[in-house]
Amino acid sequence: QNSPKVTYVPPPPPDDEQAIFARYQTGMNFDKYDENTVQVSGQDAPAPLMSFADTNMCDTLTMNISKAGYWKPTPVQKYSIPIILAGRDLMACAQTGSGKTAAFLVPVVAQMMRDGVTASAFKEQQEPECIITAPTRELIYQIFLEARKFVYGTCIRPVVIYGGTQTSYLIRQVEQGCNILCATPGRLLDIIGRGKIGLHNVKYLVLDEADRMLDMGFGKRQTLMFSATFPEEVQRLAYEFLKTDFIFVVVGCAGGACSDVQQNILQVSQYFKRDKLIEILHSTGNERTLVFVDTKKKADFIACFLCQENIPATSIHGDREQREREIALGDFRSGRRPVLVATSVAARGLDIENVQHVINFDLPSTIEEYVHRIGRTGRCGNTGKAVAFFDKYSDGHLAQPLIKVLSDAQQKVPFWLTEVAFQTEGGRLPVNTQKVGLEIN
Numbered sequence: 323q324n325s326p327k328v329t330y331v332p333p334p335p336p337d338d339e340q341a342i343f344a345r346y347q348t349g350m351n352f353d354k355y356d357e358n359t360v361q362v363s364g365q366d367a368p369a370p371l372m373s374f375a376d377t378n379m380c381d382t383l384t385m386n387i388s389k390a391g392y393w394k395p396t397p398v399q400k401y402s403i404p405i406i407l408a409g410r411d412l413m414a415c416a417q418t419g420s421g422k423t424a425a426f427l428v429p430v431v432a433q434m435m436r437d438g439v440t441a442s443a444f445k446e447q448q449e450p451e452c453i454i455t456a457p458t459r460e461l462i463y464q465i466f467l468e469a470r471k472f473v474y475g476t477c478i479r480p481v482v483i484y485g486g487t488q489t490s491y492l493i494r495q496v497e498q499g500c501n502i503l504c505a506t507p508g509r510l511l512d513i514i515g516r517g518k519i520g521l522h523n524v525k526y527l528v529l530d531e532a533d534r535m536l537d538m539g540f541g542k543r544q545t546l547m548f549s550a551t552f553p554e555e556v557q558r559l560a561y562e563f564l565k566t567d568f569i570f571v572v573v574g575c576a577g578g579a580c581s582d583v584q585q586n587i588l589q590v591s592q593y594f595k596r597d598k599l600i601e602i603l604h605s606t607g608n609e610r611t612l613v614f615v616d617t618k619k620k621a622d623f624i625a626c627f628l629c630q631e632n633i634p635a636t637s638i639h640g641d642r643e644q645r646e647r648e649i650a651l652g653d654f655r656s657g658r659r660p661v662l663v664a665t666s667v668a669a670r671g672l673d674i675e676n677v678q679h680v681i682n683f684d685l686p687s688t689i690e691e692y693v694h695r696i697g698r699t700g701r702c703g704n705t706g707k708a709v710a711f712f713d714k715y716s717d718g719h720l721a722q723p724l725i726k727v728l729s730d731a732q733q734k735v736p737f738w739l740t741e742v743a744f745q746t747e748g749g750r751l752p753v754n755t756q757k758v759g760l761e762i763n
């Protein structure tokens with residue numbers, strides 16, 4: 323490989339208790355999560371819990387949950403926690419921003435506390451009890467920070483390893499002891515290949531958003547899969563990957579968009595997208611806005627263009643160095659640069675306070691990706707807005723699935739979109755048009 327040697331060493335994570343437990347407020351729709359219907363398939367599923375106090379968790383963990391500001395479990399937590407505590411494999415699908423991370427972290431930490439952990443510092447090869455993978459660097463880091471909350475004051479040591487950072491630094495982190503390994507798939511394979519991580523002790527394997535992980539020779543373990551979307555082909559794969567008695571939990575509508583996001587689809591052709599973007603950003607002022615585009619080059623180009631128009635923007639994509647990616651995300655989080663132009667690398671999982679708008683300057687190629695992208699707003703019971711620029715020449719294939727997502731989330735379906743769907747489907751009525759009560763000529 324000719325790629326330059328990566329020397330980036332990320333800054334250490336915050337160490338004081340206040341920073342570790344930093345959080346944002348739940349929104350006014352938080353209690354509405356309870357209105358979602360929940361489907362549970364699989365045999366002998368344990369009953370859901372009603373409160374965090376319903377389990378036999380140790381005091382330290384209970385204290386950490388309350389320090390994190392979680393006073394009541396969300397539906398995905400109510401159902402997943404007892405299933406995981408019962409030792410069952412699980413595939414859980416719940417809308418974006420509804421607390422899937424804690425739904426696996428809390429029971430895994432609870433069981434590790436119950437069973438005791440063994441990893442000791444300065445061993446050549448560490449044997450973690452839990453491995454968590456997620457598809458992007460920023461997301462795995464976020465999961466690691468969340469794990470640090472729940473293990474606070476215990477002897478469980480979480481470690482994070484991800485691409486774009488110096489390997490020798492990561493190895494040093496691992497060698498200091500590792501019970502929960504949070505890793506992106508590439509770095510995970512790399513560190514296993516170097517013999518620094520053994521898999522014999524892995525009791526919990528968590529695939530967050532990871533539709534593409536293959537079995538890498540783990541021993542007897544409990545596998546937990548979480549996502550807001552589970553397309554059918556991934557479900558089929560999961561059947562091979564999970565134990566036969568696994569449980570499938572679906573909160574609300576499988577693969578559905580978060581109903582706290584107000585969705586607006588505008589018909590905008592390629593040439594007018596930039597003007598429309600400026601118009602919208604001028605009307606939203608300093609509100610934090612995430613703009614998705616389809617290429618890395620375009621992300622930089624649009625960010626530059628916005629800066630020239632006096633809109634403080636930055637960009638995040640796979641061609642930026644990890645240091646730059648982290649600075650961009652930090653500037654966006656702090657509000658120093660309230661507009662972040664991104665490729666799909668920022669589509670999944672990122673939990674950033676106060677993102678009020680998501681603009682799909684370019685629509686993604688799949689409806690699942692759309693659902694994840696707009697889920698960066700409207701999190702944890704807060705409301706948000708999503709606007710998409712729909713170009714019928716490039717996005718026609720999305721018309722039909724968009725209609726379904728909009729109607730399932732009780733959003734208005736523009737009439738022109740049903741016409742596009744009708745044309746794209748070769749004159750067949752799109753599925754669901756009847757359901758949303760639209761008139762078709």
Ligand SMILES: Nc1ncnc2c1ncn2[C@@H]1O[C@H](COP(=O)(O)OP(=O)(O)OP(=O)(O)O)[C@@H](O)[C@H]1O
Pocket residue numbers: 345346348391392393394395396399416417418419420421422423424549550670671672673697698701702
């Ligand atoms: N029970 C709870 N009470 C209060 N806040 C919570 C609770 N559970 C989770 N949260 C907060 O809600 C936010 C969203 O949670 P999380 O990131 O786990 O969502 P998610 O379902 O994984 O979303 P995505 O599908 O986008 O990855 C986080 O800031 C988290 O700290």
